[in-house]
Amino acid sequence: MKNTSRACSAIVLAADRNPADAVAVAAGVQCKALAPVAGVPMIRRVVQALQSTDAIDRITLVGPARNLLCSEAEIEYLLSAGELDWIENASSPSASAARALSGGNTQQPVLLTTADHALLDPAMLNYFLEQALESGCDFIVGVARLETVLARFPDTRRTAARLRGGPYCGCNLFVFVTERGRQLAHFWRNVEQERKRPWRVIAGALGGGAVIRYACGRLTLEQALERLSDKLGIKIGAVVLPFAEAAVDVDTPADLLLVEKILAT
Template sequence: MKNTSERARFAALVLAADRHPGDPVAALGASGCKALTPVNGVPMLHRVVSTLQGSDHITNITLVGPPRALLDRDPFMQALLRRGEVAAVEPAASPAASTWLGLQHIASRPVVVTTADHALLRREIVDYFLEQSGASDCDVTVAVTPLATVLAMFPENKRTAIKLQGGPYCGSNLFAFMTPESQKLAAFWRNIEQQRKNPRKVIASALGFAATLRYLAGRLSLEEAMQRISAAVGVRVGAVVMPFAEAAVDVDSVSDYQLVERTLLQRAST
């Protein structure tokens, strides 16, 4: 293990492009772009960027999407771009392809990747994930949150979860690419991104037949899953189990949007 007193400094990559036309969350805002849709009065992208800027672990921020023309019409983002506090590249055709593109744009490692719809992201969440990632011996770390943790705070929220021993676990839209070799995972991600809402297919793609059977029987542990994925990809992949329910909440739907807005209103009133 690395010395936890050594503070790793991360570049940040924010995936901020719309995945498909006619996104129902994008339709809730005036910009026509999901990332710039306001939640409780503040565009989601503004919230994520401000959170990343508040972390002492983050050195610079790069956006992949939305299109530069939309950013130039947003005074807050335009000012950040003009001052060089944020860089931007045009998005690719998919989240995985955009991640690959962004990693090519950022020469240094480590890089933390998150999404613009992570509207409940807080500095504590970012710092915890980056500190755990920096203390690991992994090429890549992936944030996961126990479904029980999510439901304890958001009992009516429906989240896609992967059934593993000690779980189920929800993805949490935080990825740390620690080494140059970590880009192999971005290529792997491109191959399975269309299956992300079907955990069984993801497991089958990543782990092979025998491990898939163990997964279906509920006997596959998180650690074993990471070991199998590491072997499949050819890099050391580890999971950071997050103690924050909000880490697993992104805004994929109107119901997610309503949940996040309620949560932010409650947070502002306390």
């Protein structure tokens, strides 16, 4: 029996961004979430990790198309048995997140992750959620230092924010701790809509001085989040994860090969 005294619900963004996703094509499946890693579809790996975590009491998949999930027997069983929820995805990840966050108990913390987080495991989740729920913040993002990732996987390439004390890689782990924190989904959507110039939105929130410090490598993660918090009226924090695997999602066919190799060893 799970301890639900401070349980989160979980949202898994599982739809493809593009109709011909490179990972789906490489794996010969109809959507990326169904790409097998060591013989197990990524979406099943993520759901199993979430189910194995006492801090999660309900899981909702956002996408892919419902008929595509019929080919994944275990996921289909959980959906049919009412042990897993599904809603249709929206036009973008941020819009899908906003749609999922609009339902359910607004007082309950919500973990957000993605179906391509093939290395997600209970230890990672427990560490992240414990830190997030004790943070006193409205919203928490999970990051890992680039040096942590490269020490474990020296040949991988990861996008990293060049903040002092870092650089930091994103980990596709977020917690909307409070109802106020859910408002951040709207800011995310504004950033996403400025796809070619996202810094226009971010710079507006951080302020010119902070952007200059970032460009000079003098802005810390804490300073950046404090500026965003002040601007948006939402207390935003970060959990720095000690797990290199937390920063490895499957965005490309090369990533697919990497996670296969990691699981094989």
